[in-house]
Amino acid sequence: MSETVTGRGGSEEASREETVNETQSERVSYLRAGHTLRSWFFTTDHKRIALLYLISVTFFFFIGGMxxxxxxxxxxxxxxDVLSNEGYNRAFTLHGVIMVWFFLIPSIPNVFGNFLIPLMIGARDLAFPRLNLLSWYIYWIGGLFTLWVLLAGGVDTGWTFYTPLSSMxxxxxxxxAAAAVxxxxxxxxxxxxNFIVTIHTLRAPGMTWGRLPLFVWSHYATSVILVLATPVLTVTLALIVAERLFGLGIFDPALGGDxxxxxxLFWFYSHPAxxxxxxxxMAVVSELVAAAARKPVFGYWFIVFSSLxxxxxxxxxxxxxxxxxxMSMYVGAVFSFLxxxxxxxxxxxxxxxxxxLWKGHISLDPPFLFAMGFIGLFVVGGLTGLILAMLALDVHVHDTYFVVAHFHYIMVGGTVSAFFGALHFWWPKMTGRMFSIGWGRLTALFIFFGFNMTFFPQFxxxxxxxxxxxxxxxxxxxVLxxxxxxxSTILGFAYLFPFAYxxxxxxxxKPSGDNPWEATGLEWTVPSPPPKHNFDEIPVVTREPYDYEVEKEGGA
Amino acid sequence: MRSELRPLALVYLGLLALLALTVAGSFLPLGHASPAVSFGIAMAKALLIVWFFMGFRREGWAVRLAVLAGLVWLTILLSLTLLDLLTRNWLMPHFGT
Amino acid sequence: MTRSGLVEEPFSDPEQQRRAALFGMTIFLATEILLFGGIFAALIFYQAAHREIFVETSRELHIWIATGNTVVLLTSSLFAALAVAAAKAGNGKATGWLLGVTAALGLAFLGLKGWEYALEYGEGLLPLAGGDAKLGEPGKRLFMDLYLMATGLHAVHVTIGVCLLLFIAARIATRATRMPEQATTIEVSTLYWHLIDVIWVFLFPALYLVR
Structure with a gap:
């Protein structure tokens, strides 16, 4: 591990306790650029907003987890014997609503995308910093509505709000609940x-489209979906609310509604979701795999275009x-093929x-283990997805635990593993401190085994x-x-470990230094934690992405 | 500003002419072609507004692509949803419903 | 024309800032297209399913008020486009007035729309308590439900647009916003206004010209 920045600050205090005091980079970092609550809640710094999101999504993750x-x-x-029928319905509805809209969707983009996109493309902030802060406040207005629903007794429609159950x-x-979403x-x-505009307009000189980190490309693709799919959900929920509140029956079968x-309309949003x-x-895993293998990513453009x-x-x-x-079975056949x-x-x-990874010099650091966990679980989730995509097979397993297991493999096995992978990989960058590698490895293994034990029986x-x-x-x-x-108990405890360490x-x-994983990318060229304005001078990019030095045959 | 007035006024007159056309057309017995005609005219009006009033003729590809993407995705939503309705009882009446 | 004081934090030059603002607004417009897209999907879906009753109901709407309203909105768009030309030419006073006229036409649109709602309520065509006497037939009520949702959502957008334009006109009047340095503000806000117009251009045939 390269120690480019060492803990030099406050020698008297350092000797008094074993804790390492502020490093030089920490003193000028975004974390110390203001200590008042106001400096956090009215910040327009993308890094601070990312931390606000990190705390918020973790909060909702635990509510949904409960x-x-x-x-x-x-x-x-x-x-x-624990819940009434009604109570069980309410539990799975709130679990779905909270996990989908208040954890999974904002998790990686709003925490790591927010923190890293400007750093990775060589910008001082996102294009619209105030809009970024506004987005966090809007998230919390929705979040408070959800908590209100929770306290007021919940909702039992399932996270899909299917009509006519939800409307009538x-x-x-x-x-x-619909208002919250x-x-x-x-x-x-x-x-x-904000992401799309930032990636288009704020790339540093020399940061061409072909030099963008894959993390940024994948977030670009995500943003396109966010922008084009979400409005349809918005209007669909508005139609349900109008039906429930004002009797404007748009989907009411008695009026000829369908x-x-x-x-x-719902799935036009919710499948892309x-x-x-x-x-x-996937954005996270591309970075983690390249950093762990110490090799350029194989097939950069293939990964870019597969994201798009x-x-x-x-x-x-x-x-x-x-x-x-x-639904029409002919359309079913078309959708099955697609x-x-x-x-x-x-x-x-x-x-x-x-x-x-082939012939890479793989280091078994926690981020890599999480990435491997992602790939394994994602493959299982993806292959069972093929079973569900086939018209005839789906009839047998539709609305069974097979579906539940399938999408948990993608969302929990995939996305949550990657979320923790990202958290471990960029934690030193975000905070300037290195965590216990051993505990990180243990957590990655526990999450992997706990997860499989929870969800494989469900298939x-x-x-x-x-x-x-x-x-x-x-x-x-x-038995199953x-x-x-x-x-799920093992999984639950494994999710709690990282909290502690x-x-x-x-x-x-220990202070982590600028680049603890010796990875490429502009975010590793700035101090950890980064200063308020990211770059003293906007960098000029002259190198290709992931230009790890590949060892020659027989070389040391 | 003077130089802008003439083309904008011409576009405005064109829009009013198209409006007259579509209202008049709706009274003709066009049958099933009627929605196609009225939406075709609406599309022409929208293009005039976007191209001249919104100044897209002067903007770069990114800005045009953003609106175009909105339209393409809307087409996906409309066409595949409608396809379901139109083929639901095709060949096998009352198969589903 | 370029005053460095107007370039805000992440940007390094005014042209970059202008491009970002315009691009951001156009992406927002794409989301608006898809927001109304959900309603258009419902309109087209149900028109295919219940064609006859929809044609019959559409004929009972006040097509001439709606046509007049279309003229009002198209005219407002012309004034909005002229406001941008004035802003770029550096004529702050003209910009303010042109935006004011645009907003006034927006208010006229809302007035006419309100009058139309009142007429429909009196005729028993509006699916609200007390105004739905003639909506016994299910398909008819379905059409009017969609009509009210579509025009209502559009009216909300017009209201937001009017407030936005009046706010900017007021800022120009008090010299808080200056031309041509901040012409981008006018460009971006009028883009939103034009989109409201474009959506109406499609709602008009979808609701009033169903034949």
Whole structure:
């Protein structure tokens, strides 16, 4: 580990305690550029906003996680003995709403995208810093609505708000929950807009499109989806609220309205939303794999175009959620084909990562282990996705635990692993301190095994016919449910580990230096933690991306 | 500013002419061609506004691409959703519903 | 023309800043296209499903008020475009007045729309309590539900646009915004106004000219 910056500050205090005091870079960093609450809550610094988001999404991650814990406890026995039927419905609805809109979608883009995109392209901030702050406040308005729903007794429609259940029959706070998602959508839109404009207009001299880190490219693709898909969800939720509040029955079958139209509009957003969650994860993994293998990324342009391809084709597959809904079977066949097509760019990425590792000098650091976890779990999630994309096979497993397992492999196994990978990889950059590598490795392993123990049994459960969204089930499924619940306990504890050692590192960790992983990229050329304005002078880029020195054959 | 007045006024007159055309056209018995005609005219009006009033004729490709992407994605939404409705009972009546 | 004081933090020159502002607004316009896109999808979907009753109901709307309203909005767009020309030429006073006229035409649009709603309410065509006497037939109510949602959402946008333009006109009047240094502000805000016009250009045939 290169120690370009050492803890020189305050020799008297340093001797008094074992803690390393402020380093020189920390003194002038964004973290010390103001200590008042005001300097945090009214900051326009993208790095501080990223930290605000980090705290916020972690908060919602634990609320959503608690709902999951309740459900897994209830599912230990075939009877519903912890939650009432109504309570179970409310638990999985809030779990879905919170995890999708308040954790997964903002997680990587709003924390790491916010922090890193300006640093990676050589800019002092995002194009619209105040809009960035506004987006965080909008996120919290939506978040407070959700917490209100939680306290007021919840909502039981499922995170999909299907009509006519949501518009005509559901009791509970549908309007408030829909309003929460409606509001948080604007936060997504503003973030996506900000990223696109930033990447277009604020690249440093020499930072051509072909030199952009893959992290930035993938976030560009994500932003395109955020901007083009979210408004459709916004208006669809507005239509539900109008139906519930003012009786304007747009989807009411009694008036000739069609609930399938609702499903089309909803999935036009919500399928691409899956790519909003997974593309940033792929962004992270591309960086992690290259840094761990110490080699240039294999097939840079293939990865770039597969990101853009996923963003585009991802919009053409939504109706595979509706195969058994009574939709036209001809359209079903078209969507089935297109859903298989979207697997191609994802496959290209996996092959490219693997090829990048080939003959690399791999270091088994925590970020790399998380990246490997992502690739393994993403492949399982992706391949079971192919089963679900096929019209005939889907009929058998539709709305069973097979689907639940599939999308948790993508979203939790994939995105959450990548989120933790990013957190470990860039933690030294964000805070200037190195955490315990051993604990990091252990966490990565525990998350991987806990995750598989939780969700692999659910594939079998689903294949055997256990429907999703039920908490009273046939006793023959109990063994697998208990296994899954046991796994979720391990997973839950593994998610808590980083809390301890990352926060411990804040105070007792060794100063990390500018570039602890010896990675390429502009973000590693600035001090850790970076100064308020990122670069004293806007850098001029003359090197290709990922220009790790490849050792010659037989070389040391 | 003087030099701008003439082309903008001409575009404005063109827009009013198209409006007259589409209202008049709606009273003709065009049958199933009627929506195509009225949306075609609306598209022409929109192009005039975007190109001249919004000044897109002077802007770079990025700005044009942003609006174009909005339109292309809207087309995806409309066409695939409509395709479902139109083929739902095709060949096999009342298969689904 | 370029005063360095007007270049804000992440940007290094005014041209870069102008490009970013315009690009940001156009992306926002794309999101607006898709926002209304959801309503257009519903309109087109249901028009294909319930063609006859939709044609019949559309004929009962006040096409002449709507045509007049289209003229009002197109005219307002002309004034908005002229305001940009004036702003670029450095004529702050003319810019302020032209924006004022644009906003006034927006208010006229809202007035006419309100009058139209009142007429429909009286005729029993509006799907609100007390105003829906003639909406017994399901398809008819479905069309009017969509009509009210579409025009209502559009009216909300017009209201926001009017407020925005009046705010900028006031800032020009008090010299808080200066031309031509801040002409980009006018360009960006009028882009939004034009989009409101474009959306109406499509709502008009989709609601009033269904034949």
């Amino acid at each position: 709902a999951a814990g309740l459900m897994r406890t209830d599912l230990l026995t075939p009877q519903g 029959f559901a009791n509970g706070n549908v309007v408030m 409606f509001v948080v959508g604007f936060s997504s839109i503003l973030t996506g807009l 609930p399938l139209l609702y499903q089309h 899956v790519y909003i969650m997974v593309l940033p994860a 391809g996923i963003a585009a084709v991802g919009f053409l597959v939504w109706a595979h959620h509706m195969f058994v809904s009574g 859903s298989l097509v979207v697997a191609v760019p994802s496959g290209i990425k996996v092959y490219n990562w693997t090829a990048t 079998i459960l689903g294949y055997l016919g256990m429907p999703r969204r039920y908490h009273v089930y046939d006793p023959q499924f109990q 449910h208990v296994l899954s619940s046991a796994g 990352l926060l411990y590192a804040l105070r007792y960790g």
